[in-house]
Amino acid sequence: MENIRIKATNRSPAVSFDFARHHLRIKGESYPEDVLAFYGPILASLDAYLVSLRSGRCRCDLALVYFNSGSAKALMLLLEKLDEAAARGAAIEIYWYYDEKDDTMKELGEEFGEDLRHAAFHMEVMQR
Protein backbone atom coordinates (compact mmCIF):
# COMPACT_ATOMS: atom_id res chain seq x y z
CA MET A 1 0.00 0.00 0.00
CA GLU A 2 1.08 3.50 -0.79
CA ASN A 3 2.30 5.29 2.34
CA ILE A 4 0.85 8.67 3.22
CA ARG A 5 3.12 11.62 3.85
CA ILE A 6 1.59 15.04 4.23
CA LYS A 7 3.59 18.01 5.45
CA ALA A 8 2.14 20.21 8.16
CA THR A 9 0.71 23.58 7.18
CA ASN A 10 -0.35 26.30 9.60
CA ARG A 11 -3.85 24.80 9.56
CA SER A 12 -3.30 21.10 9.09
CA PRO A 13 -1.14 18.53 10.85
CA ALA A 14 1.74 16.47 9.51
CA VAL A 15 0.43 13.05 8.59
CA SER A 16 2.69 10.08 8.19
CA PHE A 17 1.05 6.72 7.65
CA ASP A 18 3.77 4.16 7.11
CA PHE A 19 1.65 1.13 6.34
CA ALA A 20 4.58 -1.19 5.76
CA ARG A 21 5.87 -0.46 9.27
CA HIS A 22 2.38 -0.34 10.72
CA HIS A 23 2.99 3.09 12.15
CA LEU A 24 0.53 5.95 11.77
CA ARG A 25 1.27 9.42 13.01
CA ILE A 26 -0.62 12.72 13.09
CA LYS A 27 1.14 15.68 14.60
CA GLY A 28 0.49 19.41 14.85
CA GLU A 29 -2.57 21.62 14.62
CA SER A 30 -5.77 20.77 12.86
CA TYR A 31 -8.35 23.29 11.67
CA PRO A 32 -8.27 22.71 7.91
CA GLU A 33 -10.36 24.78 5.56
CA ASP A 34 -12.20 21.70 4.40
CA VAL A 35 -12.15 18.86 6.92
CA LEU A 36 -13.67 16.41 4.49
CA ALA A 37 -11.13 17.16 1.76
CA PHE A 38 -8.25 16.79 4.21
CA TYR A 39 -9.31 13.74 6.22
CA GLY A 40 -11.46 11.96 3.61
CA PRO A 41 -8.56 10.39 1.66
CA ILE A 42 -6.64 9.63 4.87
CA LEU A 43 -9.62 7.76 6.33
CA ALA A 44 -10.20 5.92 3.04
CA SER A 45 -6.57 4.68 2.97
CA LEU A 46 -6.86 3.70 6.61
CA ASP A 47 -9.94 1.61 5.83
CA ALA A 48 -8.12 -0.27 3.08
CA TYR A 49 -5.08 -0.81 5.29
CA LEU A 50 -7.06 -2.07 8.27
CA VAL A 51 -8.86 -4.66 6.16
CA SER A 52 -5.47 -6.08 5.15
CA LEU A 53 -4.09 -5.89 8.71
CA ARG A 54 -6.25 -8.74 10.07
CA SER A 55 -4.61 -9.86 13.33
CA GLY A 56 -1.44 -7.81 12.83
CA ARG A 57 -0.06 -5.01 14.97
CA CYS A 58 -0.38 -1.30 14.41
CA ARG A 59 0.69 1.76 16.35
CA CYS A 60 -0.99 5.13 16.00
CA ASP A 61 0.50 8.29 17.51
CA LEU A 62 -1.69 11.35 17.83
CA ALA A 63 0.23 14.45 18.90
CA LEU A 64 -2.10 17.37 18.39
CA VAL A 65 -1.73 20.70 20.12
CA TYR A 66 -5.06 21.98 18.85
CA PHE A 67 -7.95 20.78 16.72
CA ASN A 68 -11.26 22.44 15.94
CA SER A 69 -14.68 20.89 16.34
CA GLY A 70 -14.78 19.87 12.66
CA SER A 71 -11.51 17.96 13.00
CA ALA A 72 -12.77 16.31 16.20
CA LYS A 73 -15.32 14.44 14.13
CA ALA A 74 -12.63 13.16 11.76
CA LEU A 75 -10.41 12.09 14.66
CA MET A 76 -13.31 10.26 16.25
CA LEU A 77 -13.94 8.40 13.00
CA LEU A 78 -10.25 7.49 12.80
CA LEU A 79 -10.27 6.11 16.34
CA GLU A 80 -13.49 4.19 15.70
CA LYS A 81 -11.94 2.54 12.67
CA LEU A 82 -8.90 1.52 14.71
CA ASP A 83 -11.12 0.21 17.48
CA GLU A 84 -13.18 -1.84 15.02
CA ALA A 85 -9.98 -3.35 13.61
CA ALA A 86 -8.94 -4.24 17.16
CA ALA A 87 -12.35 -5.85 17.68
CA ARG A 88 -11.66 -8.01 14.62
CA GLY A 89 -8.42 -9.20 16.17
CA ALA A 90 -5.72 -6.65 15.30
CA ALA A 91 -3.35 -5.51 18.07
CA ILE A 92 -3.81 -1.74 18.00
CA GLU A 93 -1.86 0.62 20.23
CA ILE A 94 -2.94 4.25 20.27
CA TYR A 95 -0.80 6.92 21.91
CA TRP A 96 -2.37 10.30 22.64
CA TYR A 97 0.26 12.97 23.32
CA TYR A 98 -0.80 16.16 25.07
CA ASP A 99 0.86 19.36 26.16
CA GLU A 100 0.92 19.32 29.96
CA LYS A 101 0.34 23.08 29.98
CA ASP A 102 -3.03 22.67 28.30
CA ASP A 103 -5.43 20.37 30.13
CA THR A 104 -8.10 20.78 27.42
CA MET A 105 -6.17 18.46 25.14
CA LYS A 106 -5.65 16.02 27.99
CA GLU A 107 -9.38 16.03 28.72
CA LEU A 108 -10.23 15.47 25.05
CA GLY A 109 -7.80 12.57 24.97
CA GLU A 110 -9.44 11.01 27.99
CA GLU A 111 -12.84 11.40 26.36
CA PHE A 112 -11.76 9.83 23.10
CA GLY A 113 -10.01 7.06 25.03
CA GLU A 114 -13.13 6.23 27.04
CA ASP A 115 -15.01 5.37 23.86
CA LEU A 116 -12.52 2.70 22.81
CA ARG A 117 -13.42 -0.86 23.72
CA HIS A 118 -10.77 -2.96 22.02
CA ALA A 119 -7.71 -0.90 21.10
CA ALA A 120 -5.11 -0.12 23.79
CA PHE A 121 -5.07 3.62 24.54
CA HIS A 122 -2.19 5.43 26.22
CA MET A 123 -1.82 9.04 27.28
CA GLU A 124 1.64 10.60 27.23
CA VAL A 125 2.99 14.08 27.89
CA MET A 126 4.29 15.67 24.70
CA GLN A 127 8.00 16.46 24.69
CA ARG A 128 8.42 20.14 23.90
Add this chain to the structure above:
Amino acid sequence: MLAQELLDIRFALRRRGIIFAYSGYVTESVLTGLGEALKQKLTMEDASTKTMRSVFAVFVEQMQNIIRYSAERLPPDAEDEAFTLRYGLLTIAQENGDYIVYTGNLVQRADVERMRLYLAEINGLDKKELKTRYREQLRLGPGTLPRSAGIGFIEIARRVSKPLKYDFVDVDDQTAFFALKASI
Protein backbone atom coordinates in the same frame (compact mmCIF):
# COMPACT_ATOMS: atom_id res chain seq x y z
CA MET B 1 -9.18 65.62 9.35
CA LEU B 2 -8.64 62.29 7.68
CA ALA B 3 -6.05 61.17 10.18
CA GLN B 4 -8.16 62.48 13.05
CA GLU B 5 -11.21 60.52 11.90
CA LEU B 6 -9.32 57.26 11.72
CA LEU B 7 -7.52 57.99 14.95
CA ASP B 8 -10.91 58.53 16.62
CA ILE B 9 -11.96 55.06 15.50
CA ARG B 10 -8.73 53.68 16.87
CA PHE B 11 -9.24 55.46 20.21
CA ALA B 12 -12.84 54.27 20.39
CA LEU B 13 -11.62 50.69 19.97
CA ARG B 14 -8.86 51.16 22.52
CA ARG B 15 -11.27 52.61 25.07
CA ARG B 16 -13.14 49.34 24.84
CA GLY B 17 -9.95 47.39 25.37
CA ILE B 18 -10.02 46.05 21.84
CA ILE B 19 -6.67 44.75 20.67
CA PHE B 20 -7.94 43.18 17.49
CA ALA B 21 -10.82 44.10 15.18
CA TYR B 22 -12.07 42.84 11.85
CA SER B 23 -15.24 43.91 10.12
CA GLY B 24 -15.80 42.73 6.60
CA TYR B 25 -16.15 39.72 4.40
CA VAL B 26 -14.64 36.68 6.02
CA THR B 27 -13.07 33.92 3.97
CA GLU B 28 -10.96 30.95 4.98
CA SER B 29 -7.82 32.86 3.98
CA VAL B 30 -8.87 35.78 6.18
CA LEU B 31 -9.19 33.25 9.01
CA THR B 32 -5.72 31.86 8.25
CA GLY B 33 -4.06 35.28 8.12
CA LEU B 34 -5.79 36.81 11.12
CA GLY B 35 -5.21 33.59 13.03
CA GLU B 36 -1.46 33.82 12.48
CA ALA B 37 -1.37 37.46 13.59
CA LEU B 38 -3.52 36.67 16.61
CA LYS B 39 -1.23 33.82 17.64
CA GLN B 40 1.80 36.09 17.47
CA LYS B 41 0.03 38.78 19.44
CA LEU B 42 -1.05 36.32 22.15
CA THR B 43 2.48 34.94 22.41
CA MET B 44 3.80 38.46 23.02
CA GLU B 45 1.16 39.06 25.69
CA ASP B 46 2.67 36.30 27.81
CA ALA B 47 -0.72 34.66 28.27
CA SER B 48 -0.69 31.10 29.60
CA THR B 49 -0.61 28.29 27.04
CA LYS B 50 -4.12 27.23 27.99
CA THR B 51 -5.51 30.79 27.70
CA MET B 52 -3.79 31.30 24.36
CA ARG B 53 -5.15 28.09 22.92
CA SER B 54 -8.64 28.77 24.27
CA VAL B 55 -8.77 32.28 22.78
CA PHE B 56 -7.53 30.86 19.52
CA ALA B 57 -10.02 27.98 19.56
CA VAL B 58 -12.93 30.36 20.19
CA PHE B 59 -11.64 32.65 17.42
CA VAL B 60 -11.57 29.74 14.92
CA GLU B 61 -15.07 28.48 15.78
CA GLN B 62 -16.56 31.98 15.64
CA MET B 63 -14.89 32.83 12.32
CA GLN B 64 -16.06 29.54 10.83
CA ASN B 65 -19.59 30.22 12.04
CA ILE B 66 -19.51 33.54 10.16
CA ILE B 67 -18.06 31.92 7.04
CA ARG B 68 -20.76 29.27 7.03
CA TYR B 69 -23.82 30.94 8.46
CA SER B 70 -23.75 34.72 8.16
CA ALA B 71 -26.95 35.78 6.39
CA GLU B 72 -25.19 38.77 4.84
CA ARG B 73 -23.58 37.42 1.74
CA LEU B 74 -22.36 38.27 -1.70
CA PRO B 75 -23.78 37.58 -4.16
CA PRO B 76 -27.04 37.38 -2.17
CA ASP B 77 -28.43 34.47 -4.18
CA ALA B 78 -25.18 32.53 -4.56
CA GLU B 79 -25.55 28.81 -4.98
CA ASP B 80 -21.89 27.86 -4.97
CA GLU B 81 -20.55 28.12 -1.41
CA ALA B 82 -16.97 28.33 -2.64
CA PHE B 83 -17.69 31.66 -4.34
CA THR B 84 -19.79 33.19 -1.60
CA LEU B 85 -18.52 35.96 0.64
CA ARG B 86 -20.05 36.30 4.08
CA TYR B 87 -19.91 39.40 6.22
CA GLY B 88 -19.15 39.46 9.90
CA LEU B 89 -17.45 41.35 12.66
CA LEU B 90 -14.98 39.98 15.17
CA THR B 91 -13.10 41.78 17.90
CA ILE B 92 -10.84 40.60 20.67
CA ALA B 93 -10.63 42.72 23.80
CA GLN B 94 -9.03 42.60 27.19
CA GLU B 95 -11.35 43.36 30.07
CA ASN B 96 -10.40 42.96 33.73
CA GLY B 97 -7.86 40.27 33.02
CA ASP B 98 -10.10 38.31 30.65
CA TYR B 99 -9.83 37.98 26.90
CA ILE B 100 -13.16 38.61 25.24
CA VAL B 101 -14.00 37.42 21.75
CA TYR B 102 -17.00 39.28 20.32
CA THR B 103 -18.62 38.36 17.05
CA GLY B 104 -21.53 39.83 15.19
CA ASN B 105 -23.25 38.81 11.99
CA LEU B 106 -26.64 38.82 10.36
CA VAL B 107 -28.88 35.79 10.75
CA GLN B 108 -32.34 35.01 9.38
CA ARG B 109 -35.05 36.24 11.73
CA ALA B 110 -36.70 32.86 11.29
CA ASP B 111 -33.68 31.25 13.00
CA VAL B 112 -33.49 33.60 15.98
CA GLU B 113 -35.83 31.71 18.30
CA ARG B 114 -34.10 28.40 17.64
CA MET B 115 -30.67 29.96 18.24
CA ARG B 116 -31.84 31.60 21.47
CA LEU B 117 -33.14 28.31 22.79
CA TYR B 118 -30.00 26.47 21.78
CA LEU B 119 -27.63 29.02 23.32
CA ALA B 120 -29.71 29.17 26.51
CA GLU B 121 -29.54 25.41 26.75
CA ILE B 122 -25.75 25.34 26.19
CA ASN B 123 -25.30 28.09 28.79
CA GLY B 124 -27.26 26.06 31.32
CA LEU B 125 -24.88 23.10 31.11
CA ASP B 126 -21.94 22.60 33.44
CA LYS B 127 -18.52 21.48 32.13
CA LYS B 128 -19.36 17.83 32.55
CA GLU B 129 -22.66 18.11 30.72
CA LEU B 130 -20.94 20.08 27.95
CA LYS B 131 -18.51 17.22 27.60
CA THR B 132 -21.39 14.79 27.17
CA ARG B 133 -23.11 17.06 24.62
CA TYR B 134 -19.86 17.44 22.67
CA ARG B 135 -19.59 13.67 22.39
CA GLU B 136 -23.23 13.32 21.41
CA GLN B 137 -22.78 15.91 18.66
CA LEU B 138 -19.68 14.11 17.40
CA ARG B 139 -21.69 10.93 17.15
CA LEU B 140 -24.52 12.42 15.11
CA GLY B 141 -24.61 10.94 11.65
CA PRO B 142 -22.24 7.99 12.07
CA GLY B 143 -19.56 7.66 9.44
CA THR B 144 -20.07 11.13 8.03
CA LEU B 145 -18.50 14.52 8.46
CA PRO B 146 -21.45 16.88 8.75
CA ARG B 147 -21.41 20.65 8.97
CA SER B 148 -23.04 21.97 12.07
CA ALA B 149 -22.87 25.17 14.08
CA GLY B 150 -24.14 23.17 17.04
CA ILE B 151 -20.83 21.63 17.96
CA GLY B 152 -19.03 24.93 17.35
CA PHE B 153 -21.07 26.60 20.10
CA ILE B 154 -20.39 23.66 22.43
CA GLU B 155 -16.66 23.90 21.73
CA ILE B 156 -16.83 27.63 22.53
CA ALA B 157 -18.80 26.98 25.73
CA ARG B 158 -16.19 24.44 26.84
CA ARG B 159 -13.39 26.96 26.43
CA VAL B 160 -14.92 29.99 28.17
CA SER B 161 -14.54 30.96 31.82
CA LYS B 162 -17.90 32.73 32.09
CA PRO B 163 -21.33 31.99 30.59
CA LEU B 164 -21.75 33.12 26.99
CA LYS B 165 -23.60 36.38 26.42
CA TYR B 166 -25.65 36.85 23.31
CA ASP B 167 -28.25 39.15 21.88
CA PHE B 168 -30.26 39.75 18.72
CA VAL B 169 -31.62 42.92 17.19
CA ASP B 170 -33.93 43.06 14.18
CA VAL B 171 -32.42 44.76 11.14
CA ASP B 172 -35.24 44.39 8.61
CA ASP B 173 -38.15 42.06 7.82
CA GLN B 174 -35.85 39.17 7.03
CA THR B 175 -32.72 39.53 9.10
CA ALA B 176 -31.50 40.20 12.61
CA PHE B 177 -28.03 41.04 13.94
CA PHE B 178 -26.63 38.35 16.23
CA ALA B 179 -23.95 39.25 18.76
CA LEU B 180 -21.99 36.77 20.86
CA LYS B 181 -19.57 37.47 23.70
CA ALA B 182 -17.17 34.77 24.87
CA SER B 183 -14.88 35.43 27.87
CA ILE B 184 -11.73 33.45 28.43
